[in-house]
Amino acid sequence: MASIRISGLHHRYEPDAAPVLEGVDLELGDGEAHAILGGSGAGKTTLLHLLAGLLHPSAGTIEFDGREVTGASPAERHVAQVFQFPVLYPALDVAGNLGFPLVNRGWSAAAVRRRVGEVAELLSIAALLTRKPKRLSLFEKQLTAIGRALVRPDVALVLLDEPLTAVEPAAKWRLRQALKAVQDELGLTMIYVTHDQTEALTFAERITLLHHGKVLQTGSPEALYQQPAHEAVARFIGSPGMNLVDGEVSAGSIRCNGQVLGTTAAADGRCLLGFRPEWAAVGDRGVPVTVRTTRALGTLSGVAAGLVTAELDGKVIHVQQRLDGLVGNQARLLVDPSRILLYRDGWLVNDATG
């Protein structure tokens, strides 16, 4: 287990190719469960390869426990990885697969057997130890691959590259629970890469959102939800994502379509107004909107509640609210004035505290 510090990491695969990572900075505490979230092409897998030592960065440094490992080989770093699909050695049984990294490091047969037994117990795969990978389900295979990543007691960092991708949907939840339990029990430093925000939000203490090779924000799941530092984070996190509509600031007032929605200390000028669906309400006051659909999702204090989809200046917005009193499709939108987020050139310019 180790704390990790990444500074100014750049990477390009060919000297004249476009950079895959551009100045990534990241710090992880010892024993932290960290998720790296991003769409395809964000540079997630490249970042993992750089951490594992399978690739070496074009620029920047990586430190484990304050010791620079930027040029070190995978063997020197004590990093383990779980891949998107279960990577097992077909000729070895489960016990052989689990023990493989230990045998390679010259452990005695008895010590290997003892450690493999412990890990198998931890993951509840002790009954499978004599099976060959061919006779395991995808879930059991991936569990074995996870076990192989955990087997070295001196492992500095465990990398998980979308480990639930290949698993049957019904087993995803079980595997996630198993991973979380292992993390809690062993206190390993783990980096979990995914494009699925639910996986990231449930697994990690802190999340880093990677977008086109840049870190847009690192923070707790709640911080990413409440205070997205960049409009791409606002869109990515949440389901549906944050509403972003055109507006402006003039003389300390936040305006949208001529209506004042709140006040701010931010400088005058055009900006995007961001608000979560539950921070707003469609009713009889505020900015005129056209209601397209309403979808009841249940009741709130005895009143039908759900999701309202409306249009503002041609942009679709979602609002989560009570559905009574909505008549016709012409209505008005009000947003909690203390929670309106202002984005200029993509970045958050006010710090609304809700």
Next chain:
Amino acid sequence: MQRANNRAWLAVAPVVLVVAFTAIAPLMTVVNYSVQDIFDVHTRLFVGLDWYRETLRDPRFLEALARQLGFSALVLALEIPLGIWIARCMPLQGRMTVAFLIVLAVPLLIPWNVVGVIWQIFARPDIGLLGAAVTALGVSYNYTSSALDAWITLALMDMWHWTSLVALLCFAGLAAIPPAYYQAAELDGASRWQVFRHVELPHLKSVLTIAVLLRLMDSLMIYTEPFVLTGGGPGASTTFLSQYLTSMAVGQFDLGPAAAFSVLYFLLILLLCWLFYTSVMKRGDEAA
């Protein structure tokens, strides 16, 4: 109970007919010859299994059989490891890969008798590049007079001709291994030998099965190249089954014994391939 509708079998009829005319009928003709003594078109005598008994007691058949098995074992033992090694040395992608593939494919495109002619000249101690070079080095080498030299030349020629096939199959197998397996092995601290043993070899199992089967069948049937290169000599030292069979059937018109020989030969190839295939498959099931 519902009556099964068997009309679909009619759709198979044309294929059955073609196979009957091209494979079953000729094979049965051979079986028919093998149990009769034929003097001319109208005079024949049913002899039962006599020809089979005679063939199995024929020392020349048994010697050819032993040589045949020895030759197959030798070329397999040389070509399979060499093919794997060549495939592992090839770059997985890039311009060099294409160059390698083309060079490897060339020997496979050369007709067998041409291969024989090429080597007959190449290995001649007086004018052949290989033969003259070896002779110039002071090694006494002559494939027309020394049985050992003839065998070495034949084995080299077979490797020259067929190692490419094994290498190409293995290359296809290696190219299909996802990079994650190599990455995992590197993170797990595996040595180069372990990467070969635990990552590459298991993934090559099915292509190697095909490669061994093809080389086994083909080497058991080898005829043209030794016929051109050594003519079965010196003496009978490179006379393999097919060559002995041809000399019986075409040279001496011993149709009965030749037919019995053919059936035995066919069954032998079938048996060896079946033994190999089932043992591989059974091992696979146990390993599962």
